[in-house]
Amino acid sequence: MNLFRHYARDRVGLFFGVILALFYLVAILAPWIVPSDPLETNLTAGLLPPSASHWFGTDQFGRDTLARVILATRVTLQITTAALLFSLLLGVPIGMVVGYSGGLADAIVMRLTDMMLIFPTIMIAIVIVVVVGPSERGVVIALGLSQLPNFIRIARSAALAVRQELYIEAAIAAGASWSDILVRHVLHNISAPVIVKATITLPGFVIGASSLSYLGLGVQPPMPEWGQMLNEAKGFLTRAPYLIIGPAVALSLFVLAANLVGDSLNEALDPKLRSRRLLPLAMLRRRQGQKP
Numbered sequence: 494m495n496l497f498r499h500y501a502r503d504r505v506g507l508f509f510g511v512i513l514a515l516f517y518l519v520a521i522l523a524p525w526i527v528p529s530d531p532l533e534t535n536l537t538a539g540l541l542p543p544s545a546s547h548w549f550g551t552d553q554f555g556r557d558t559l560a561r562v563i564l565a566t567r568v569t570l571q572i573t574t575a576a577l578l579f580s581l582l583l584g585v586p587i588g589m590v591v592g593y594s595g596g597l598a599d600a601i602v603m604r605l606t607d608m609m610l611i612f613p614t615i616m617i618a619i620v621i622v623v624v625v626g627p628s629e630r631g632v633v634i635a636l637g638l639s640q641l642p643n644f645i646r647i648a649r650s651a652a653l654a655v656r657q658e659l660y661i662e663a664a665i666a667a668g669a670s671w672s673d674i675l676v677r678h679v680l681h682n683i684s685a686p687v688i689v690k691a692t693i694t695l696p697g698f699v700i701g702a703s704s705l706s707y708l709g710l711g712v713q714p715p716m717p718e719w720g721q722m723l724n725e726a727k728g729f730l731t732r733a734p735y736l737i738i739g740p741a742v743a744l745s746l747f748v749l750a751a752n753l754v755g756d757s758l759n760e761a762l763d764p765k766l767r768s769r770r771l772l773p774l775a776m777l778r779r780r781q782g783q784k785p
Contacts, residue, residue, distance in 0.1 A: 506757025509750040516566060516747055523567035531560035532715050540733045549739040552725065562739040565717040572632050572712070573698040579637030580644050581691055588648025589675055589683070593656050603649070606642035614639045618701055622710045632711045636701050640694055647690050651683035658682075685762040693755035696748040703744055719744045 519526070528548075535555030543550045549558035591599040609617065621635035655661065655678070664674050703720030705711035712718035719740040726736035 503757045503760065506753055506760075509753040510757070512746065512750040513754050516750070517570060519563060520567040520570040523563050527557075527560040527563050529557045529560050531556060531564040531717060540729065542733075543735055550733065550735045552733075552736060553729065558722075558736060558739050561717040561722060562719075562743055565719050565722055565740060566743060568629070568712055568716060568718050569699060569702055572629055572702050572718075573636070573695060575633045576636035576640075576698050576702070577691060577695055579633060580640045580694070581687070583637070584641045584644025585648045585680075585683075585687055588645040588650075589652045589679055591645075592649035592652030593675060593679055599649070602645065606645050609639075609642045614697070615701060615704060618705060619708075619710060622705055627705075627710045627713060629712055632702050632705055635705065636698050639701070640698070643694070644687070644690065647686055648683060651686050652679050655679050655682045689755060689759045689762060692751065692758050695755070696751040699744065699747055699751070 533556065535551075538551050538555035539553050541547055541551040541555075547557050547559065549562065552558055552561070587602060591602045617639040618632075618635035621638055622631045625631035625634055661674060661678055664678055669677075699719075702711060703718065703723070706718040706720035707724045709724070712721055714721065722740040723737060723744075726733075726740070729736055
């Protein structure tokens with residue numbers, strides 16, 4: 494409740510939070526709100542300009558671009574959310590366990606994560622997709638594994654800090670088991686940085702999924718995806734420039750909204766950042782109160 498109250502004070506973050514929620518609502522309702530079948534081709538209606546019947550026009554195969562953008566929203570968010578859950582549910586437990594236990598397991602896991610962090614994220618994703626195969630499942634595995642070291646490191650660092658607290662020692666003295674301490678105490682106290690990291694990572698997943706699809710390594714036709722639609726639209730920039738508007742606006746707006754929501758959550762969950770943001774407002778009110 495306190496988190497929501499602090500978050501609601503940031504009107505910019507609240508506004509883009511609503512936009513982010515609308516994206517997921519569109520993704521959920523996509524099969525019922527598309528104006529026409531996004532996969533049905535009609536070569537006689539190819540490359541029609543925007544009109545009342547086709548708000549974003551039609552592509553070279555006569556498919557309604559708006560319907561494809563809506564379906565692409567569902568496909569993109571389904572892939573990126575699955576990839577985020579993959580990294581989150583695998584990386585956080587590993588980071589908690591090695592961070593709390595330490596020893597040889599901690600050293601081995603951290604050296605492996607250091608090796609993975611040497612290479613650019615997109616390079617790791619491309620290699621994994623080439624091995625697994627260009628498909629939605631391949632993109633999920635590629636993106637999830639590429640960001641796995643970051644979640645392991647943040648969970649480990651938070652677990653290392655929590656391990657030194659007095660309430661952990663009290664729980665051990667009370668006879669709490671190792672698993673109870675991890676679930677009830679460590680996980681509860683590292684949830685804030687993990688939530689912030691997950692929110693900030695989400696736009697990176699979207700860009701990564703779109704980049705792979707743009708290169709032909711992600712979602713395969715005829716299923717639409719934002720990056721794939723941008724790749725198809727680049728061949729018609731002179732004849733039908735309107736084809737790029739829908740996927741470009743959707744991709745840019747989602748990344749912007751997710752980044753700003755992540756920043757707002759970071760401020761709401763971090764007392765130092767929250768007090769730093771509220772300090773100028775408090776000083777202004779104090780000065781106004783001192784005026785005659």
